[in-house]
Amino acid sequence: MRILVALDEHSYSAGIINSVARLAANTWADVTLLGVRPGGAAGGTFSMNHPLVNTFLGYKDDFLGQFADSYSPYTRQEQVAIGENNGIWEIPGTTDNSRKELKIRIRSGNPDREILEEARLTESDLIVLGCSGAGDCQWQGLLNLPEKVAKDASCSVMVIKEERIPKKIICCMDQPSVTQASVEMINQIVTINEADLEIIGLTGPKGLKEEVERQMDGILRYYMAQQINAWVKLVDMGALEEYVAQVSRDGMIALWMGKKSMLQKIFNRDLVGKLVTQAHSSVLILR
Amino acid sequence: MIKTLLSLDENLASSIALRYAFHQANLIPAMKLQAIHVEEPDNNKKHSAGSGWVRRTWEKGMEAAGADEVNRLLKTENVSCTFVGPPKVFVGDRQDEILEELVIGGYDMYMEGDLNTSVVADFNNLITSDLYRKSPCPMMIVKNLITSNCAGLLCGDGVDHQKLITNYLKVFKNSGLELDLLYYKFQENDEVIFQDKEEAGSILIEAEKTLEAAGMHARRSQVISGSPERVGDYLRNYFLVASTFPSRKGPRLELLAHVLAPVFLCRQ
Numbered sequence: 386m387r388i389l390v391a392l393d394e395h396s397y398s399a400g401i402i403n404s405v406a407r408l409a410a411n412t413w414a415d416v417t418l419l420g421v422r423p424g425g426a427a428g429g430t431f432s433m434n435h436p437l438v439n440t441f442l443g444y445k446d447d448f449l450g451q452f453a454d455s456y457s458p459y460t461r462q463e464q465v466a467i468g469e470n471n472g473i474w475e476i477p478g479t480t481d482n483s484r485k486e487l488k489i490r491i492r493s494g495n496p497d498r499e500i501l502e503e504a505r506l507t508e509s510d511l512i513v514l515g516c517s518g519a520g521d522c523q524w525q526g527l528l529n530l531p532e533k534v535a536k537d538a539s540c541s542v543m544v545i546k547e548e549r550i551p552k553k554i555i556c557c558m559d560q561p562s563v564t565q566a567s568v569e570m571i572n573q574i575v576t577i578n579e580a581d582l583e584i585i586g587l588t589g590p591k592g593l594k595e596e597v598e599r600q601m602d603g604i605l606r607y608y609m610a611q612q613i614n615a616w617v618k619l620v621d622m623g624a625l626e627e628y629v630a631q632v633s634r635d636g637m638i639a640l641w642m643g644k645k646s647m648l649q650k651i652f653n654r655d656l657v658g659k660l661v662t663q664a665h666s667s668v669l670i671l672r
Numbered sequence: 673m674i675k676t677l678l679s680l681d682e683n684l685a686s687s688i689a690l691r692y693a694f695h696q697a698n699l700i701p702a703m704k705l706q707a708i709h710v711e712e713p714d715n716n717k718k719h720s721a722g723s724g725w726v727r728r729t730w731e732k733g734m735e736a737a738g739a740d741e742v743n744r745l746l747k748t749e750n751v752s753c754t755f756v757g758p759p760k761v762f763v764g765d766r767q768d769e770i771l772e773e774l775v776i777g778g779y780d781m782y783m784e785g786d787l788n789t790s791v792v793a794d795f796n797n798l799i800t801s802d803l804y805r806k807s808p809c810p811m812m813i814v815k816n817l818i819t820s821n822c823a824g825l826l827c828g829d830g831v832d833h834q835k836l837i838t839n840y841l842k843v844f845k846n847s848g849l850e851l852d853l854l855y856y857k858f859q860e861n862d863e864v865i866f867q868d869k870e871e872a873g874s875i876l877i878e879a880e881k882t883l884e885a886a887g888m889h890a891r892r893s894q895v896i897s898g899s900p901e902r903v904g905d906y907l908r909n910y911f912l913v914a915s916t917f918p919s920r921k922g923p924r925l926e927l928l929a930h931v932l933a934p935v936f937l938c939r940q
Contacts (some may be wrong), residue, residue: 581908586787593787602684609817616816616908616932617684619789631901634862 386414386566389509391500391534393420394440395525401515401545402444404577406451408513411573413458415486418444418478419503424494431474431491433467438476441489445478448487458485496524497533504540510566511541522546522662532658535670541567542670544661551637551666553580557625558604558641559587561596567671568604571639574669575613582608582615583636587622633664641671674703674843677774679784680759681709682741687749689785689814692934694751699847707746707759708773710766711738734763767803779809781843781936788815788932790901792921795929799917799937810839810938818911818933821849822891825879826915828855828872829924832940833879839938840914841886849911853879853893858923861898864906869893904930916940 390405392398409416420437432438442465449461460483467476478487492499504512516522516531522544524530535542554575575582586593586601593601601617608615620628629638638660661668678693680686697703711734738761746759762769774782786798798804804811825840827833855872859865869876876893883890896903904927907913914936918925928935 588789598684602687605684605688605817614909617688617787618932619787621789621791 386412386511387507387509388412388414388416389500389504389507389512390416390418391421391496391512391514392418392441392444393496393524394437395517397515397517397524399444399447401513402447403451404545405513406448407577408573409448409485410452410458411577412570413485414510416448416459416488417503417507417509418448418487418489419500420489420491421496421499422491422493431493433465437491438467441476441491445476445487445489449478459483459487496527497530497537500530500534501537504538509540511543511570512538513543513545515545516661518546529658529662532661535661535668536657538670539672541570541672543667544669545667546664550578551580551635553583553636554578554639554669555583555585555629555632555636556639556641557585557587557620557629558600559594559597559622560641561594561600563600563604563641567641568607570669570671572608572611572613574637574639575608576611578637580637582613583632584608584615584617585628586617586619587625588619589622593619629660629664633660633666633668635666637667637669638664639669639671674700674781675756675777675779676703676705676781676783677770677777677779678705678707679709679770679782680707680742680745682745683785685785685787685814686745687785688787688817689783690745690749690751692785692814692817693783694749695817695819696847697754699849700844702846703843704754704756706756706777706779707742708770709738709742709759709761710769711735711741711761711763712766713763731763735761738763767801771803771806775808781810781812782807783812783814785814788930790904790930792900792926792929796921796925804917804937807939810843810936812912812934812936814934816908816932816934818909820909820911822852822910823849823936824852824854824907824910824913824933825890826854826856826913826924826927827879828875829922830919831916831924833875834882835940836914836916836938837879837882837886840936841888843936845886845888850891851883851888852910853883853890854907854913855893855895856903856924856927857895857897858926859897859899862902864896864898864902867895867897869895871895900926900930903927904932908932912936914938 420441422437460480462477462480474491476489514531522531531544556571584601586597605615693705742759853876855876872895880890880893910933912934913931917937917939
C-alpha cells in the first residue's frame with residue numbers, strides 16, 4: 386500500500402501525522418509526505434534552509450517517533466540529504482534497506498494539481514490530508530483544496546477534519562465490486578480508532594440488490610471474524626444525503642465509490658465536495 | 673421447554689437471525705428451535721398451479737425448492753444448535769402459513785430477521801401486519817447479530833411493565849442476561865441525556881419491584897432522553913430491546929424502529 390500525505394505548514398496538517406502513522410503501522414504502507422510550494426518567482430529559491438524543509442523534517446520525525454524501533458518497518462535515515470529531479474525535491478526519510486519507505490517530496494506549482502499528479506505518478510492507493518474546522522474544510526490561502534482533491538482523485542482519499550476519534554465508521558455500499566484492499570482499509574481504520582462499524586446497504590425502488598446483499602453478508606462475516614462490532618442497516622438512496630448529514634456528527638463516513646456505483650451518480654463530484662466541506666466528521670472516499 | 677419458531681429464507685436477514693438464534697439457544701438450554709420456510713407462489717403465475725395431481729405435483733416441487741433453500745442456508749451457516757425437527761416448509765401465503773403454525777404448534781416465541789431501515793412506516797407496517805397482530809406469542813425481530821450480555825426493557829408510554837416483565841422472563845429468565853430498565857423521553861436533541869429513575873415517576877421503581885418479586889434485579893434503571901434516532905443508536909449494544917406492541921404511532925414506536933438491536937415485542 387502506498388499512502389500519499391498532502392501537508393502544508395499549518396496546525397491542521399501537523400495534527401494528522403499521528404493518525405497517518407497509526408494507519409501506516411497497521412498497513413505497512415510506503416509513505417510520502419508531500420509539500421507544495423508556490424510555483425515560479427513566488428516560490429523563491431529552494432534549499433535546505435527553506436522553512437518548508439524544516440517543517441517537513443519535523444513531520445518526518447513525528448511520524449517515525451510513533452514507532453518503537455524494534456517493531457518499526459521504517460529504518461530511519463540519519464543523514465538528511467536533499468536531491469532534485471525535474472523540479473521535485475526529495476528527502477529520503479528511511480534507509481535503502483528499510484522494509485518500508487518514508488520520504489519527503491516537495492513540488493512546486495498549483496497545490497491541488499500537484500497533489501493529484503503526485504498520486505498518479507506514484508500510483509498511490511490513498512491520499513490523506515487534513516483541513517481546518519469541521520464546518521469549513523479548507524487549507525489556508527487555498528480555496529477548497531481538500532474538496533478538489535477528494536472530487537478529482539482517481540484513488541481513495543481520506544480527509545481528516547479534526548483530531549476527534551470517530552466512535553463509528555459508517556460505510557455505504559451499493560455495488561458488489563468492493564475490493565479486498567478497501568475492506569482491509571476499513572478494517573484498519575476501525576481497529577485504529579477502536580470504533581464500531583456500520584455497514585449501510587443502499588436500496589433503490591426494487592429494494593436491495595441481491596448481489597449487494599451477498600456482498601454485505603460476506604463483509605459482515607469478515608469483520609465479525611476480526612472481532613469487529615458491525616451492524617447492518619438499509620438506507621434508501623433518496624434519503625442518503627440526509628442520513629449522511631445526520632450521522633457524520635459522531636462517525637466517519639466512508640463511501641465505496643467504484644465504477645459501477647450509483648454513488649457516483651448520487652454523490653456526483655459536487656456532492657462529494659459538499660460532503661467533504663459540510664460533514665462534521667472525517668471522510669473517506671474509497672475508489 | 674421454550675418452543676421458538678424461526679422463519680428462514682435464503683438471505684442476509686435470515687442468516688443473521690439464524691446466527692442470533694444459535695447464540696440465544698446457547699444461552700438458554702431450554703430453548704428448542706423449529707425452522708419454518710414458506711414458498712410463496714409467484715402471484716403472476718398463480719394460474720399455473722392447476723388442480724388435482726397437477727397442483728399436487730406443483731406444490732411438491734415448490735416445497736422441495738423451499739426445503740433446498742433452507743437446507744442450503746443451514747449448511748452455509750453450519751450452526752450447531754439443535755432443531756426439534758427438520759425445517760417445516762409450506763407453500764402459500766407467508767403470513768397465513770406462519771400464523772397457522774404458531775397457533776397449532778403452541779410456540780413461546782417467533783423469531784425472524786429483518787434488516788433495519790429506520791423508516792418508521794416500514795417498521796409500523798411490519799408490526800401491524802396480520803402475522804404480528806394475530807400472533808399468539810411474543811415476536812422477536814432480529815435486526816443485527818448482537819452478542820452482548822444485557823437486555824433492555826423499555827417501559828413507559830403505555831407499557832404494562834408487569835406484562836412485559838412476565839413475558840420477557842418466560843423466555844429469558846435463565847439466560848444469564850443482565851437487565852436494564854429503560855424509560856424513554858422524546859426530545860428533539862442531538863445528545864442522549866441520562867436521568868435518574870425518579871424522572872419517570874413511579875414507573876421504573878414499580879418495575880424494579882416487579883422484577884424483584886420474580887427473583888431478578890435490574891443492573892440499572894434510567895431515563896433516556898433524546899431523538900429516536902440518537903437513542904435508537906445508543907441502544908444498539910443491547911442483546912435485545914424488549915417492549916410491548918406500541919398501540920399508537922408515537923415516540924416509542926419511532927424509537928423501536930430506529931433501534932439497531934433485536935427487538936422483542938409482546939402483547940399486553
